Amino acid sequence: MGLLDDRQIDYYNSKDQRKVPKQDWIKEKMQEEYWEKGTQSRKSKEQWFNVNIDILMKRMSHNESDLHVLQWRHGCEVEQEGDEVKFSKGINEYGYDGEDYIYFDIKESQWVTTVDAALPTKRKWDNVPILNQYTKGYLERECVDWLKKFIEYADDELRNGSLPDVHLFTRKSSDDTKLKLTCMATGFFPKDVQLSIMKSQKHLPDDETESTGVRPNQDGSYQMRKSVEIKKEEKAEYDCFVQHRNLGQPILIKGGAK
Known part of the structure; x- marks a missing residue:
């Protein structure tokens, strides 16, 4: 190729x-x-x-x-x-x-x-x-x-590249008292991106999250996901932070948003 x-x-x-x-x-x-x-x-x-x-x-x-x-x-x-x-x-x-x-x-x-x-x-x-x-x-x-x-x-x-499309979602965990929270950015180009999960406005260190790394999409753009297991009642404390060179300012999606 x-x-x-x-x-x-x-x-x-x-x-x-x-x-x-x-x-x-x-x-x-x-x-x-x-x-x-x-x-x-x-x-x-x-x-x-x-x-x-x-x-x-x-x-x-x-x-x-x-x-x-x-x-x-x-x-x-x-x-x-x-x-x-x-x-x-x-x-x-x-x-x-x-x-x-x-x-x-x-x-x-x-x-x-x-x-x-x-x-x-x-x-x-x-x-x-x-x-x-x-x-x-x-x-x-x-x-x-x-x-x-x-x-x-x-x-x-x-x-011009392409902008990241950012999503924050949760799924059920094997532990009924917890959720798996995932921050995903997709569709961006070039591939360099900063993506992190925040708790109480502080970035979680990499060793506390599970990451897919940057992966290619079929159309030549890229995607990345990071996940962490959280307590159900703490969902509102978590945010998704994404920075990319094509963005004027970082994207911040709040876990408590409806």
């Missing part, structure tokens, strides 16, 4: 074998040729993964009947200074079964690993200078060009 500021913009899987848009603006802006080329690129990468995870499993002496995962993440980050967009960071890294495997050091233009099984890969890739030159060039220039283009295309949506 392709991500722009934590929002999914395209997607590919081995069942459908098509690179498809996940946002209206990219569907409208990019021509069919872009999706055709992207589909061929993802198919090639899929074949590359099938070959290389087999090599890795043999190298690790792993059983072929077990499940193993090879992951690849690459991209770039930029900083905006006035009207100028500058390269800030390049990422090209691989993981195997959830552990770091090998990554590209853009400053030194070489591959780095602390895993013995990845040393043959490092030697092979570092012995092809043109590959490392291309990787560095892609991250610093081509990736940045694409990023600038996508930011421009998605300008209004990305800059």
Whole structure:
């Protein structure tokens, strides 16, 4: 999948074998040729993964009947200074079964690993200078060009973001004298949010609440919930507090509100 500021913009899987848009603006802006080329690129990468995870499993002496995962993440980050967009960071890294495997050091233009099984890969890739030159060039220039283009295309949506829809509700607890109180914010973008449950105008510490963490919605926005078990008669003392960069001031919903 392709991500722009934590929002999914395209997607590919081995069942459908098509690179498809996940946002209206990219569907409208990019021509069919872009999706055709992207589909061929993802198919090639899929074949590359099938070959290389087999090599890795043999190298690790792993059983072929077990499940193993090879992951690849690459991209770039930029900083905006006035009207100028500058390269800030390049990422090209691989993981195997959830552990770091090998990554590209853009400053030194070489591959780095602390895993013995990845040393043959490092030697092979570092012995092809043109590959490392291309990787560095892609991250610093081509990736940045694409990023600038996508930011421009998605300008209004990305800059304006979306506001959180906030709810405070209670449900019965297993203890008849108590309630489970939940504060929920949903539909917000970007993903950074401050959500807390307050009692008597004081924020409850995280270790006293149960949190889902920030989770993605189907439409590219995000949601978060925090819950706490309370005494029925104390419901009116609890409030839900949410702060987000798109809000002029925090949202406060009172537990005693009807």
